[in-house]
Amino acid sequence: MTNAHPAPASPFRQPKAVWAVAFACVISFMGIGLVDPILPALSSQLNASPSQVELLFTSYLVVTAVAMIVTNWVSSRLGAKRTLIAGLILIVVFAALAGASSGINGIVGFRAGWGLGNALFIATSLAVIVASASGGFGGAIILYxxxxxxxxxxxxxxxxxxxxxxxxxxxxxxxxxxxIALIATVVLVPQTPKPTHHTSITAPIKALRHRSLLIMSITAICYNWGFFSLLGYAPFPMHLSAHKLGLVFTGWGVLVAIFSVAVAPRLQRRFGTAPTLYVNLALLAGVMAVIGAFTSSQVTIIVAVIVAGAFIGINNTLTTQAVMSVAPVERPVASAAYGLVRFIGGGIAPFVAAKLAEHYSVHVPFYLGALAFAVAIPVLATGHRMLRVADSGGAAAPATAAAGTPAVQSAG
Structure with missing residues (x-):
């Protein structure tokens, strides 16, 4: 089956404002995996249980999710640049406060403030890139x-x-x-006018009434449950130092990058979005099941985690594009509604994984993660037709976000 999507234009010739925001995006996304190598160290040095340490993910992602409800409301009144700056300031302050904390509870609390800043930033950053970048929406997605x-x-x-x-x-x-990213944004990103259209604070919740967006959001809950179970709990059974854990997850992240940018678009054009995602989710379920079965084998866990990066990269790109293709509402509203649902699933999963390991066995969190990936397939299949229509270019195009409003954040 051949998809009608054209190959994306090269996204790498851009004005300075785009590169300033892209640099800030890199740093923002570093925060996802930055704490992974230090999770075991935090547990031992601060006398915290694994489930307490996993609250670093929970507070960060749940606050990010809830804040998605208000990001449109805020940015549609302040404008994109002011919202970006507000988010960056919050991240700078709360990341520093987390580093200065003396106990796990303080770190968890400050990670929540970090999550608020992250929500304001990620919900607005792609809007600026889309408004300023050459190469259109497809090029902006690839750059993002x-x-x-x-x-x-x-x-x-x-x-x-x-x-x-x-x-x-x-x-x-x-x-x-x-x-540094804050200074670059202030200096290089041009001032955006305040939007004339103000978004209702309830718009993201109302958007979930649309079947297409609801299906993608429920699929994302399942996917993010498996994803953050892997990202948040896999460091514990590896029994590696912070430096070695960093190398393992760097290998994982390199595959995420390569497969999201270079491989996912080719698979989409060759096989279509839905078939590619079905196979990809099944392979992720298989990888998680392997980790669950061989938690005593350090080598198996390391190899499986790195390999999973390839499938996660494919899923991130295709799901981001799918949500924006099938959502029958404005991109800012679709983005916030989707982020609200999926980040809650991702935030709860690492904490539940640690609790299951504490009360049952280390195998259970990974088996549950495998089940979550598997359940995502039939959920997504209920929207097969809408994805096929979107691939053919027959779906109604969502409203393009104005420069002063947020667009879409990655599905990762």
Whole structure:
């Protein structure tokens, strides 16, 4: 089956404003994997259980999810640049406060503030890229996914290097890098006018009444449950130092980057979105089941985690494009509604994974993650026709976000 999507234009000739926001995106996405290498160290040095440490993900992602409800409301009143700056300031401040904390509860609390800043930033950053970038919407998605891939790849490496010195290092590192991104945004991104259209605060919740967006959101809950079970809990049974964990997740992130940018678009054009996602989710379920069955084999876990990066990269790109293709509402509203649902699933999963391991066995979190990936397939299949129509170019195009409003964040 051949898809009607044309090959995306090269996205890498861009004005300075686009590169400033893209750089900030890289640093923002580094925050996803930056704490991975230091999770075991935090547990041992702060006398915290794995489930307490996993609250670093929960507070960050759940607050990000809930904040998605208000990001449209805020940005449609302040404008894109002011919203970007507000988000970056919050990340700089709360990342530094997390690094200065003396206990796990303080870190968890400050990660929640970090999540608020992250919501304001990620919900607005692609809007600026879409408004300013050459290459159209497709080119902006590729550039955005490149930033995501680089951030995910570099984050664990930097986290491992700084975490090998002190667990505080990764937090201070993000704060310093985001301060640079903040300055670049203030200087290089042109001032955007305040939007004339104000978005209702209830618009994202109302958008979930649309069947197409609801199907993609439920699929994303399942996917993100498996994804963050892998990302959040796999470091514990590996029994590696912070530096070595950083190298493992850097290998994982490199595959995320390569397959999201170079491989996913080719598979989509060759086989279509839905068939590619079915196979991809099945392979992810298989990888998680292998980890669950061989948690005593350090080599097996390491190889499986790195290999999973390829499938996660494919899923991120295709799901991002699918959501924007099938959603019958404006892109900013679709983005916020989708982010609200999926980030809640991703935030709860690592905490539940640690609790299941504490009360049952280390195998259970990974088997549950495999089941979540598998369940995503029949859920997505209920929307097979809408994805096929979107691939053929027959779906109604969603309204393009104005420069002053948020567009879409990555599905990763």
């Amino acid at each position: 996914e490149t930033a995501l891939g680089l951030g995910i790849a570099v984050g664990p490496l930097l986290g491992g290097l700084l975490g090998g010195i002190s667990w505080r290092g990764p937090f201070f590192g993000v704060s310093a890098l985001m301060a």
